[in-house]
Amino acid sequence: MFRLISPATFAKPGFGAHTSKPADDASPAQAVSITTHAEGNTRRSKVLQLVHSKQTGNVIVSRLNGVVEVYDTSKLEPAAEQAKDRVEEDKGSTGTLDLLQLVYEHKGLIPPFENKDSETFIDLLVDDAGRVVVATNKGSVFIWSGEDKINNEPVKFTLPLNENEIVESFQVHPGKENVNCVAYGGKETDLRVVKLPSLEKTKKQKGQPAIIFKAKNLSNSRLELRVPIHIKKLLFDKTSSPNHLKIYAFTQWGDMRFYDSALGRKPRFSVLVLPKKASIIHAIWLDGKLVVCDNTGIVVKVDPSSGSQISKFKGHIGTTHALDNFQDSILATTGSDRYVRAYDNETRECIVKVFVGTQSNAVAIMEDTESWQDRRRRKYTPGASREEGMTRANNGEQREEEESSDEEELWNKLESNITQRRKRRRLALA
Amino acid sequence: MGAVDEQTLKGIKNKQKRQQLYAQLKHEHNKTRHKDRQARAREERENPEMKEKRLAENVPETIDSKRVYDETTNVDMEGEDNFDSYFKEGKEPKVLVTTNANAKKSAYEFAAMMVEIIPNTSFVKRQRKYTIKDMAEYCSNRDFTDLIVINEDKKVVNGITFVHLPEGPTFYFSITSLIERKKITGHGQPTGHVPELVLNNFTTRLGQSVARLFQSLFPHRPEFEGRQVVTLHNQRDYIFFRMHRYVFRNEEKVGLQELGPQFTLKLRRIQKGIRQDIDWEYKTELEKDKRRFYL
Numbered sequence: 001m002f003r004l005i006s007p008a009t010f011a012k013p014g015f016g017a018h019t020s021k022p023a024d025d026a027s028p029a030q031a032v033s034i035t036t037h038a039e040g041n042t043r044r045s046k047v048l049q050l051v052h053s054k055q056t057g058n059v060i061v062s063r064l065n066g067v068v069e070v071y072d073t074s075k076l077e078p079a080a081e082q083a084k085d086r087v088e089e090d091k092g093s094t095g096t097l098d099l100l101q102l103v104y105e106h107k108g109l110i111p112p113f114e115n116k117d118s119e120t121f122i123d124l125l126v127d128d129a130g131r132v133v134v135a136t137n138k139g140s141v142f143i144w145s146g147e148d149k150i151n152n153e154p155v156k157f158t159l160p161l162n163e164n165e166i167v168e169s170f171q172v173h174p175g176k177e178n179v180n181c182v183a184y185g186g187k188e189t190d191l192r193v194v195k196l197p198s199l200e201k202t203k204k205q206k207g208q209p210a211i212i213f214k215a216k217n218l219s220n221s222r223l224e225l226r227v228p229i230h231i232k233k234l235l236f237d238k239t240s241s242p243n244h245l246k247i248y249a250f251t252q253w254g255d256m257r258f259y260d261s262a263l264g265r266k267p268r269f270s271v272l273v274l275p276k277k278a279s280i281i282h283a284i285w286l287d288g289k290l291v292v293c294d295n296t297g298i299v300v301k302v303d304p305s306s307g308s309q310i311s312k313f314k315g316h317i318g319t320t321h322a323l324d325n326f327q328d329s330i331l332a333t334t335g336s337d338r339y340v341r342a343y344d345n346e347t348r349e350c351i352v353k354v355f356v357g358t359q360s361n362a363v364a365i366m367e368d369t370e371s372w373q374d375r376r377r378r379k380y381t382p383g384a385s386r387e388e389g390m391t392r393a394n395n396g397e398q399r400e401e402e403e404s405s406d407e408e409e410l411w412n413k414l415e416s417n418i419t420q421r422r423k424r425r426r427l428a429l430a
Numbered sequence: 431m432g433a434v435d436e437q438t439l440k441g442i443k444n445k446q447k448r449q450q451l452y453a454q455l456k457h458e459h460n461k462t463r464h465k466d467r468q469a470r471a472r473e474e475r476e477n478p479e480m481k482e483k484r485l486a487e488n489v490p491e492t493i494d495s496k497r498v499y500d501e502t503t504n505v506d507m508e509g510e511d512n513f514d515s516y517f518k519e520g521k522e523p524k525v526l527v528t529t530n531a532n533a534k535k536s537a538y539e540f541a542a543m544m545v546e547i548i549p550n551t552s553f554v555k556r557q558r559k560y561t562i563k564d565m566a567e568y569c570s571n572r573d574f575t576d577l578i579v580i581n582e583d584k585k586v587v588n589g590i591t592f593v594h595l596p597e598g599p600t601f602y603f604s605i606t607s608l609i610e611r612k613k614i615t616g617h618g619q620p621t622g623h624v625p626e627l628v629l630n631n632f633t634t635r636l637g638q639s640v641a642r643l644f645q646s647l648f649p650h651r652p653e654f655e656g657r658q659v660v661t662l663h664n665q666r667d668y669i670f671f672r673m674h675r676y677v678f679r680n681e682e683k684v685g686l687q688e689l690g691p692q693f694t695l696k697l698r699r700i701q702k703g704i705r706q707d708i709d710w711e712y713k714t715e716l717e718k719d720k721r722r723f724y725l
Contacts, residue, residue, distance in 0.1 A: 019501045043510045279707075295707040317716075318700075319707040336702065336709040338502070338635060355501050357508040357635075359709075
């Protein structure tokens with residue numbers, strides 16, 4: 001099921017919605033509308049991955065019972081006096097609205113989940129060519145040429161795996177012409193990059209994926225012990241190409257490893273990015289930097305060239321399951337603490353914190369229609385019609401303005417405080 | 431020397447003299463305080479509405495009353511969780527108690543108490559070669575619903591792990607202030623009846639999951655003829671365990687006899703599955719705000 005969270009009114013500009021603050025006179029009604037969609041599912045059919053397609057705006061989800069679904073978001077326009085800020089999904093079931101319409105569905109792609117040895121989806125993504133790609137832990141890859149084709153039978157590939165090898169991470173190469181190049185890895189399954197045969201060819205004759213890069217493990221440790229392999233997440237570098245691969249791998253033990261195919265098969269470097277050696281759950285790109293989260297409540301921004309920690313996004317408790325990057329300016333997080341949070345990338349300030357009732361697996365920011373300028377105008381001229389579809393480039397500027405005025409306010413306040421204190425001291429002295 | 435006040439006290443340079451005078455000052459202050467209280471009590475005995483008024487006006491501010499707002503208090507449980515087999519299907523609990531490997535006497539004594547308190551429990555001596563994960567697997571194959579592992583360090587019981595079977599979650603609590611039954615004066619002996627369970631103050635969403643764990647350890651139907659009560663009282667995130675037997679002496683009076691033991695639990699960690707990903711973990715920085723509580 002999904003939750004749509006829209007912080008409809010903001011208490012203060014520059015401060016998003018916080019459900020953890022009580023509504024009182026000082027900060028009036030922090031109305032946060034949470035609506036539930038796609039109800040009627042149980043834990044056996046919970047959503048595993050959720051992708052907000054950039055091309056069509058649809059939401060694609062994969063479920064534990066082997067179903068892939070596409071939901072139409074066109075009805076979510078802020079007509080209903082609510083700006084939809086984000087879609088968030090989790091398990092459980094309640095709710096009535098049907099703003100998110102199920103348009104395409106593919107059932108029975110894999111058998112329903114039974115025990116921990118069953119086949120499950122590990123990743124769902126929409127590549128740069130608009131194809132929908134789903135991968136499973138047993139090394140099956142299903143590809144549809146478009147979202148509207150999901151009702152049809154997908155093209156299936158099997159990744160080359162040895163016996164007992166399990167895929168835990170899967171990634172498609174960025175770039176429209178390179179989408180046939182995929183990387184994968186897992187527990188005791190070192191990073192491999194394969195070239196899949198193109199979809200048109202496959203329909204005529206069955207082609208097999210060809211390995212183009214196979215990583216080597218790190219050298220033994222100082223005590224001559226083998227370094228364990230357990231890849232949890234893979235990311236391609238922006239400058240990577242199929243002839244010159246540049247890949248970041250994140251491990252169960254909190255390491256970040258960087259592979260460069262031009263310089264060798266071993267990782268160029270392996271750095272411990274999380275001090276506690278906690279298992280990395282998810283990693284994404286955010287404004288040229290990497291954001292990594294683990295299973296103990298740490299979300300950090302990491303420099304990709306050195307692996308050193310730049311900053312922390314604070315406030316999480318327990319495992320963070322999902323991260324989402326919105327236009328390189330906002331980071332959304334969610335996890336087992338039943339909160340959805342959004343952070344400003346530059347200031348690292350938590351701008352939205354909403355309690356959603358159940359633990360969530362995935363999060364995606366849909367849009368921020370209520371732009372900063374918009375909010376301001378409404379404040380000064382009540383009743384003014386809201387301009388829809390604010391250009392997004394606009395938002396960044398507006399935000400900066402808002403911040404500077406906030407800063408001014410802060411300074412004024414501080415100064416007045418200081419002078420007051422000084423006065424008081426002078427009086428005391430006298 | 432006459433009346434001393436704090437100003438003159440500050441001027442005295444001899445420390446012993448100063449201390450002596452300070453003690454004198456304090457004694458006088460206490461005396462007047464007691465006199466005032468006596469006078470007030472006398473007055474209030476004559477007209478009780480004065481007492482009511484005073485009590486209504488002077489409500490003391492406690493850390494509990496100044497608790498930081500938490501929007502998860504008293505929310506309805508949403509969705510399904512792993513305790514549904516107990517709450518919805520009504521599965522009878524069956525519990526296995528064990529200790530850490532190489533446990534000492536105190537751990538076995540505590541285990542014996544747990545077997546006495548929780549109905550339908552069996553104790554198995556821990557073998558070093560089995561991990562909690564192994565034990566959880568054996569237990570779920572034998573239809574156990576919970577596994578309890580008591581942890582002892584340097585002959586002091588300091589922790590307890592509850593693993594709900596077959597799919598978790600795992601709760602770890604630390605144990606402090608353990609007082610055995612024989613140290614409690616006037617204690618009674620528990621009987622084999624299923625006790626009633628009182629869960630106090632588990633209000634937040636996290637508190638609800640903890641309460642559900644404790645609930646799922648005891649069978650659904652308490653045996654009221656035993657008149658035994660197990661209380662788990664949460665205050666400021668510390669969970670106090672007490673066990674009593676009650677008796678209705680007449681229509682107004684109820685008598686309580688403590689059965690013991692007493693101990694205090696503090697939630698340290700909740701993990702998904704059998705000790706897998708962390709759902710919630712205590713960190714010292716969570717206590718940065720003194721008035722924020724999580725259970």
